[in-house]
Each structure stands twice: as C-alpha cells, then as structure tokens.
Amino acid sequence: MNRQEAKKIIVEYAKLLAQSGMVTLYEGNLSLRCSDGYVITPSSTNKLTLKENEVIELDRDGIFANPECGKKISSEYRLHLEAYRVRPDVDACIHFHSTFATAYAVAGKAIEPKGDSTAIILYGEIPLCRYGRPRTDAIAADLKKYLPDHDAVLLENHGAMVVAKDMEAAFASAQIVEKTAQIEWLVKALGGESCLPDDEIEFLKQL
C-alpha cells in the first residue's frame, strides 16, 4: 500500500474515531506505515470532515513530504515514528486521549487487571510509559521500553497509544483499551476485583 492509498483509510478511521466519542474533534492522531513512507492525520483538523488531500505524508526518513496540503504536522508524529522504529511488525498506530485511559495515565497508574479474564488474555497489562515533555523527542523516549512486548501502552500525564498490523485492528484495540480502563474504574467503585489466582492469570496471559 502506498501513501496515496493509505490516505483513504486514514480519512475513514479518523471519522470513526471522532464518532466513537473516544476523542474530541481535534484530538488524537492516526497513522499508517506504507511502502513509500508514512501518512498521519494533521494537527488541529476536524476528524469528521478530514479530506484525503489534507492528510500529512512523511517520506521513508520521516520528513514532511507534502507541505502543499496546507496543514500542519502534529508534534505527536514523533510518537508514531518511534513506534514504527521499535515495532517493525506493525503498520498502524493510534494515539488518543480517551477519558478513562487518560485518567489512569494522569494518575500515573498502569492498568493491571487481576479479575477481568478478557483483558488479561488480550493485554496481560497495559503498562505506563514515563512522562515525556510534549513537542520534544522525550515524548516517545519510553516507548522502546514497553512497546516491544505490548500492543497498547499508557503515556504518563498524557494519554494512550496502540499499534497493530492494520488500522482496523488498531481501532479495535483502542476501543478495548478504553473499555478496559472503564471496567477497572467501575470495579474499584464496586469495592475491588474478584481476583483470579496468580497461576490462572499467568495461564490466561499465555493464551
């Protein structure tokens, strides 16, 4: 898939992400790795009305390749390029600030389910990357620590990020991360988890 073809997918899933309620209109960013570089949603642009010719293109070296699109590149592109660097097996990435996942990130807490068997099977845990200052390379500094072994991470004082083989899988993963954060929160409100035994948790993680 080349950059031109990938733009269609970015437009389709930007709209879905905005409609999902996980982000506000301008928040978050989606990207794809292509045969000839990368494409990513532009900064400060309505995701419901995004057009293909407004999608940012980066060449294979990560250089902004289509300034004629009239849009600005998001400073968070650094997160995406670093994710692709440390995960050569994935071609799609979504960064988002959904309410419950971001609440965990802002609280500085990883999501470590002990009772939700589905979440344990899917993620084991959703680790917390330490804070990195926005608009600098530090924002992505901790991805190399956790992303090699996890498809979803929280970004301390910031939000969340998922990677997957394609955009459909990444979108589903973002939905699951947010739902898992919601469930963990509600379970705490109900008095805490009905924890599974450690050996059962380890078994589920291997499934």
Ligand SMILES: [Zn+2]
């Ligand atoms: Zn962000």
